[in-house]
Amino acid sequence: xxxxxxxxxxxRTIRAQKLxxxxxxxxVLIGVTFLIAVVSIVQxxxxxxxxxxxxxxxxxxxFELRQRPSIVTGEVTDETWLAWRRRPRIxxxxxxxxxxxxRTPATYAKFCSDRVSVHYEGKVAKDIELVGTEASYFGxxxxxxxxxxxxxxxxVQNAQPVLVIGHELAEKLLPSIDPLGKVVQIGGLPYRIxxxxxxxxxxxxxxxxxxxxxxxxxxxxxxxxxxxILDALIVRTDDPTHMTLAMGEAEAIxxxxxxxxxxxxxxxxxxxxxxxxGTWQKISRILFLALPGLxxxxxxxxxxVIMNIMLMAVSERTREIGIRKALGARRRDILAQFxxxxxxxxxxxxxxxxxxxLALAFVVNALTPLPAAxxxxxxxxxxxxGIGVGIVAGVYPASRASRLDPIVALRxx
Amino acid sequence: xxxxxxxxxxxxxxxxGEEHILALRGVTxxxxxxxxxxxxxxxxxxxxxxxxxxxxxxTPTGGEYWLNGQEVSRLTDDELARVRNxxxxxxxxxxxxxxxxxxxxxxxxxxxxxxxxxxxRRERAAAALARVGLENRMxxxxxxxxxxxxxxxxxxxxxxNSPSILLADEPTGNLDSVTSEEIMRxxxxxxAAGQTVIMVTHEPDIAxxxxxxxVLRDGRVESDRLQxxxxx
Numbered sequence: 001x002x003x004x005x006x007x008x009x010x011x012r013t014i015r016a017q018k019l020x021x022x023x024x025x026x027x028v029l030i031g032v033t034f035l036i037a038v039v040s041i042v043q044x045x046x047x048x049x050x051x052x053x054x055x056x057x058x059x060x061x062x063f064e065l066r067q068r069p070s071i072v073t074g075e076v077t078d079e080t081w082l083a084w085r086r087r088p089r090i091x092x093x094x095x096x097x098x099x100x101x102x103r104t105p106a107t108y109a110k111f112c113s114d115r116v117s118v119h120y121e122g123k124v125a126k127d128i129e130l131v132g133t134e135a136s137y138f139g140x141x142x143x144x145x146x147x148x149x150x151x152x153x154x155x156v157q158n159a160q161p162v163l164v165i166g167h168e169l170a171e172k173l174l175p176s177i178d179p180l181g182k183v184v185q186i187g188g189l190p191y192r193i194x195x196x197x198x199x200x201x202x203x204x205x206x207x208x209x210x211x212x213x214x215x216x217x218x219x220x221x222x223x224x225x226x227x228x229i230l231d232a233l234i235v236r237t238d239d240p241t242h243m244t245l246a247m248g249e250a251e252a253i254x255x256x257x258x259x260x261x262x263x264x265x266x267x268x269x270x271x272x273x274x275x276x277x278g279t280w281q282k283i284s285r286i287l288f289l290a291l292p293g294l295x296x297x298x299x300x301x302x303x304x305v306i307m308n309i310m311l312m313a314v315s316e317r318t319r320e321i322g323i324r325k326a327l328g329a330r331r332r333d334i335l336a337q338f339x340x341x342x343x344x345x346x347x348x349x350x351x352x353x354x355x356x357x358l359a360l361a362f363v364v365n366a367l368t369p370l371p372a373a374x375x376x377x378x379x380x381x382x383x384x385x386g387i388g389v390g391i392v393a394g395v396y397p398a399s400r401a402s403r404l405d406p407i408v409a410l411r412x413x
Numbered sequence: 414x415x416x417x418x419x420x421x422x423x424x425x426x427x428x429x430g431e432e433h434i435l436a437l438r439g440v441t442x443x444x445x446x447x448x449x450x451x452x453x454x455x456x457x458x459x460x461x462x463x464x465x466x467x468x469x470x471x472t473p474t475g476g477e478y479w480l481n482g483q484e485v486s487r488l489t490d491d492e493l494a495r496v497r498n499x500x501x502x503x504x505x506x507x508x509x510x511x512x513x514x515x516x517x518x519x520x521x522x523x524x525x526x527x528x529x530x531x532x533x534r535r536e537r538a539a540a541a542l543a544r545v546g547l548e549n550r551m552x553x554x555x556x557x558x559x560x561x562x563x564x565x566x567x568x569x570x571x572x573x574n575s576p577s578i579l580l581a582d583e584p585t586g587n588l589d590s591v592t593s594e595e596i597m598r599x600x601x602x603x604x605a606a607g608q609t610v611i612m613v614t615h616e617p618d619i620a621x622x623x624x625x626x627x628v629l630r631d632g633r634v635e636s637d638r639l640q641x642x643x644x645x
Contacts, residue, residue, distance in 0.1 A: 005525065016513050323509045326470060327570070328498020328526040330491040406470050410509065 010344035024309035025349030027302025032382040036357025039378035044371045058273040064232040071276040087267040095233040104246040109137040111232045112225035119185040132216035140236040148195035156215040164195040168209035303393040310397035322409025334402040342394025350386020418444040424475030436462040438632035449604045451623035459632040464613045502571025506583035508563045510555040517551040541569040561592035581612040
C-alpha cells in the first residue's frame with residue numbers, strides 16, 4: 001500500500017473523529033507551540049538586542065575607553081562598585097595620549113554626557129541627554145543630519161556654543177517652527193541650534209531622539225563633566241579585527257601610562273557592544289538550554305496520550321482489522337496503517353502547534369516592543385518532532401494490531 | 414490435478430487450557446472449478462473451522478490443503494494474506510463492511526491490498542457493484558443501505574479481485590426470507606457465469622440452492638451428495 005493512500009486513510013479517520021483527535025494531539029500541539037513561540041521570541045530578542053540595544057548604545061566595531069563600564073547588565077557587588085569609583089577618571093590628556101599612539105586606523109571622539117533641561121522662550125524640555133563631543137561623533141554614531149549641519153572641528157576647537165539636537169527635542173521644544181538659528185538656554189547659557197539629527201526611533205519603548213550635542217569644551221561643559229575629565233574616549237574601527245587590535249593597543253598604552261604592574265588589574269574599562277550583551281546572552285543561553293527539556297516533557301506526554309488513543313483505536317477497530325486481514329492485508333499493511341495514522345495525527349498536532357506558535361510570536365511582536373523573529377529551523381524541527389513522536393507512539397499499538405488473529409478479530413464486536 | 418481444492422486428511426486441534434479439542438478429525442474433500450457446494454452440519458460439527466481452513470484464515474494441525482495447485486497448509490501469515498487476497502472472496506453473515514467507508518470504497522479494499530492503482534481500482538469496484546445491481550448506491554455508506562443491499566456490497570467486494578472461490582459463511586443468516594431468496598439468486602447467477610461458490614450454512618432451504626451438499630459431523634464428513642435438478 002502506498003504511503004499517500006495510507007495518509008489519506010488516516011486523514012479520513014481523523015476527520016471522522018475531529019474532537020477526539022484534537023484532544024489526543026493536544027500534548028504535541030502544546031510542545032510544538034512552545035518550541036516555535038520561545039525560539040521566535042528569543043531569536044527576535046537576540047536580533048533586537050544586537051541590532052538595537054548594543055549597536056544603538058555603543059555601535060558596531062566601536063569601543064569606549066572609560067573609567068568603569070557604562071552598561072552593566074549583571075550583578076555588581078558593592079565592593080566592585082566602590083573599586084570602580086575609586087579609579088582615576090579618563091582625562092583629556094589620557095585620551096590624546098592613547099589617540100596619538102594607537103596605530104590601527106580608527107576614528108576617535110571625546111565624549112561626555114549628562115541629563116539636563118533645555119529652555120526656549122519659557123518652555124522647558126526636561127531629561128535631555130546633553131552630549132559634549134567632537135565633530136567625528138556624528139560619523140561614529142551614523143547620525144544623519146536632516147536639517148542644517150553638524151558642527152565642524154573648528155567650532156570644537158573654538159568651543160563654540162552651538163547645538164545639534166535630536167528629532168524629538170526639536171519637535172517638542174520648537175513645534176512648527178524652524179529650529180535652525182534659534183537660541184536655547186542650557187544651565188543659563190545660550191546655545192544656537194545649527195542642525196537636527198534625523199529620527200532614531202525607540203529602544204524598549206524609550207525615545208532615542210531626546211538629545212542635544214555640543215562641542216565637548218563648549219561653555220556648558222561643566223554641566224556634564226568636570227574640567228579636563230571625560231566620560232569616555234570613543235574609538236571606532238572598520239571591522240571587528242581592527243577593533244580587537246585597537247583595543248589591545250589601547251589597553252597596553254593605558255597600562256604603561258598609568259604604570260600598572262603586571263599583577264595589577266586594569267584601572268580603566270572598555271565598553272563594547274558585545275560586552276553590553278553579556279547578560280542577555282547568558283539569559284538566552286539558559287532559555288535555549290531549558291527549551292529542549294520543556295519541549296521534550298510535553299512531547300513525551302503528547303506521545304503517551306497518542307499511544308493510548310491508538311491502543312483504544314486498535315481495540316475499537318478490532319473488527320475492521322479482521323476485515324482488512326481477511327481481504328488480504330498483511331501484517332506490514334496493518335502496521336503501516338496504524339503507524340501512519342498515529343504519525344498523521346501527531347503531525348496534525350505539530351502543524352497546529354506551528355500555527356499557534358507563529359500566532360503567539362506575532363501577538364508578542366504586535367503588542368510589545370520586542371520583535372519576534374521566526375526561525376525557519378524551528379518550524380522544521382517542530383514538524384519533524386511531531387511526526388517522530390507519532391511514529392514512536394504508534395509502533396506499539398500498530399504492532400499489536402498487526403498481530404491480531406483474523407478469526408478472533410472478525411468475531412469482535 | 415483438475416481439482417480447485419484438494420483436501421487430504423485435514424485435522425485441526427485446539428488447546429483450550431488443559432483440554433485438547435479436535436475440531437476437524439481428518440477431512441478429505443475435492444472441489445472442482447465451477448462447483449456450487451454447501452457445507453452443512455449442526456453446531457460443533459467443525460463447520461466454522463472448515464470455513465476458516467477453506468478461507469485460509471487458519472492453518473491445519475494435520476493433513477494437506479491444496480488450493481489452485483498450491484499447498485497452503487504450511488504458509489506463513491503474510492503468505493496466507495496473499496492467498497486470501499487473490500484466491501478467496503468472503504461473504505460473511507454480518508456483512509463485515511467498514512461502517513465509515515462508502516460502498517465503493519468497501520469494494521475497493523481487496524484491490525488496495527493487491528496494489529492496484531487508484532483509478533483502475535475505482536473502475537473495477539464500480540463494475541463489481543454494477544454486477545450486483547448497486548450502480549446507483551456507490552457513494553452510500555453501509556448504514557444508508559438495507560440488509561440485502563449491504564450483503565450485495567459484500568458480494569461485490571468478494572468478486573472484485575476475481576477470486577477462485579466465493580466463500581460464503583451463513584450469507585443469509587441476518588436477512589429475511591424474501592431478501593435471502595434475492596441473495597441466493599445472485600449466487601445462482603454468479604455460479605451460472607462460472608464462479609466457484611462454497612457456502613457454509615445450517616439452513617437446509619439455503620443449502621438446497623447448491624449442486625452438492627457436504628455434511629460434517631464431529632469433525633468428519635458424514636455425507637457428500639450431489640443434488641441434481643436444482644435450479645442454478
